[in-house]
Amino acid sequence: MTVWRAPRVTGPVTATVELPGSKSITNRALILAALADGPSTVRGVLRSRDTDLMLGALSALGVGIEPDTPGATTVRITPAPLRGADVFCGLAGTVLRFLPPVAAFASGPVRFDADEQARLRPQSTILGALRVLGVDVAGDALPFTVNGRGTAPGGAVTIDASASSQFVSGLLLSAPRFDNGVTVHHVGKPVPSTPHIDMTVDMLTTAGVSVDASGADTWRVAPGPITAVDWVVEPDLSNAAAFLAAAAATGGSISVPNWPAITTQPGAQITDVLRDMGCEVTSADGLLTVTGPDRLSPIGIDLHDIGELTPTIAALAALADGTSVLSGIAHLRGHETDRLTALATEINRLGGRVTETDDGLRIESATLHGGRWLSYADHRMATAGALIGLVTDDVDVDDIETTAKTLPDFPAMWQRMIAG
Numbered sequence: 291m292t293v294w295r296a297p298r299v300t301g302p303v304t305a306t307v308e309l310p311g312s313k314s315i316t317n318r319a320l321i322l323a324a325l326a327d328g329p330s331t332v333r334g335v336l337r338s339r340d341t342d343l344m345l346g347a348l349s350a351l352g353v354g355i356e357p358d359t360p361g362a363t364t365v366r367i368t369p370a371p372l373r374g375a376d377v378f379c380g381l382a383g384t385v386l387r388f389l390p391p392v393a394a395f396a397s398g399p400v401r402f403d404a405d406e407q408a409r410l411r412p413q414s415t416i417l418g419a420l421r422v423l424g425v426d427v428a429g430d431a432l433p434f435t436v437n438g439r440g441t442a443p444g445g446a447v448t449i450d451a452s453a454s455s456q457f458v459s460g461l462l463l464s465a466p467r468f469d470n471g472v473t474v475h476h477v478g479k480p481v482p483s484t485p486h487i488d489m490t491v492d493m494l495t496t497a498g499v500s501v502d503a504s505g506a507d508t509w510r511v512a513p514g515p516i517t518a519v520d521w522v523v524e525p526d527l528s529n530a531a532a533f534l535a536a537a538a539a540t541g542g543s544i545s546v547p548n549w550p551a552i553t554t555q556p557g558a559q560i561t562d563v564l565r566d567m568g569c570e571v572t573s574a575d576g577l578l579t580v581t582g583p584d585r586l587s588p589i590g591i592d593l594h595d596i597g598e599l600t601p602t603i604a605a606l607a608a609l610a611d612g613t614s615v616l617s618g619i620a621h622l623r624g625h626e627t628d629r630l631t632a633l634a635t636e637i638n639r640l641g642g643r644v645t646e647t648d649d650g651l652r653i654e655s656a657t658l659h660g661g662r663w664l665s666y667a668d669h670r671m672a673t674a675g676a677l678i679g680l681v682t683d684d685v686d687v688d689d690i691e692t693t694a695k696t697l698p699d700f701p702a703m704w705q706r707m708i709a710g
């Protein structure tokens with residue numbers, strides 16, 4: 291584990307930063323391609339720990355992936371009858387929640403395991419749902435086995451998806467393969483990260499699948515083929531947020547090319563957040579530019595739909611002039627780490643004034659000082675530390691390599707951004 295002295299600047303940072311593909315779109319495209327009615331090509335594939343775990347798992351299940359060269363961002367996926375396999379999920383929510391339903395269609399047992407820390411992430415909901423849909427699942431927590439039988443009845447299932455939208459997305463992505471399709475009904479507190487469910491529905495629809503999402507908290511997917519689609523993955527806008535935030539923190543200007551005009555990625559909403567904090571946001575021909583203010587304004591915001599952006603927004607809030615309140619994000623306690631506790635602990639270690647609430651964080655302004663910033667194996671904790679370290683002397687980010695979960699090149703990209 292490398293301790294990384296966060297590069298410090300004393301003036302505005304101005305650069306253009308090109309982002310690799312979206313983790314969420316990559317892992318959905320790979321699953322839909324693997325279950326499709328013919329071969330397809332996925333372009334702009336993110337190569338990172340989470341997406342390489344997905345590629346590795348699909349390959350172990352028998353799916354053809356060419357080339358199998360590490361780092362290839364265009365891959366040809368050839369569906370094949372799925373076989374039993376060992377699947378390692380790392381700390382990837384998308385692998386943990388999207389692949390067990392796929393495993394139902396293997397011809398033998400699919401054994402799932404993951405990082406130690408993944409054992410703390412909510413998982414039983416999707417396993418219970420699979421049992422209701424007629425799938426043989428041994429175990430309720432990691433490690434568990436899905437005893438694939440090649441087919442599964444499907445039908446209707448009621449779940450509480452308030453801990454993660456990925457329970458819904460995972461069931462929907464494989465739903466067309468079930469004999470009777472799948473209808474998912476949610477009961478409980480509101481489902482978080484609903485733009486990610488919209489992303490799932492949108493991609494299924496693009497692949498010719500009939501999805502009815504018109505009912506409240508209900509998604510109905512008809513059985514039928516998944517059309518092979520040549521996917522083009524958009525840049526990862528949640529990863530872009532950390533770089534755009536560098537403009538906000540330094541009064542600089544960061545541009546991101548290929549910003550999609552229309553997208554289901556919740557990361558796109560970072561532009562509204564940055565505007566509210568005093569930034570100017572412009573867009574021309576797909577080039578999005580954020581210019582930071584002299585002084586950052588605090589923000590009061592419900593992040594329920596865009597929880598993934600919380601570490602970036604919390605880091606900025608710690609640098610703002612006044613008190614910010616981030617709410618609607620109790621479910622972040624089940625992300626890579628308990629992000630509410632992790633953010634409060636690390637910002638406070640550097641002299642910040644953060645208190646945890648039931649469903650979020652209250653962040654008061656304070657003069658921050660240097661020190662160790664722990665990452666807790668959480669890529670977005672590591673990038674939040676880099677952001678604070680950009681304008682605070684002597685911040686040492688522990689385990690910077692953990693950014694490889696979704697952005698292996700982060701330290702070099704951050705340096706290039708600073709160099710301008």
Ligand SMILES: O=C(O)C1=C[C@@H](OP(=O)(O)O)[C@@H](O)[C@H](O)C1
Nearest residue numbers: 314454455456459482483486598
């Ligand atoms: O479906 C997806 O690709 C994701 C859904 C969200 O999960 P939660 O609903 O668990 O927050 C998000 O935070 C995660 O980074 C990616």
Ligand SMILES: C=C(OP(=O)(O)O)C(=O)O
Nearest residue numbers: 381382383384598625626
């Ligand atoms: C919550 C996240 O990841 P995961 O896909 O592992 O849930 C995230 O990337 O912020």
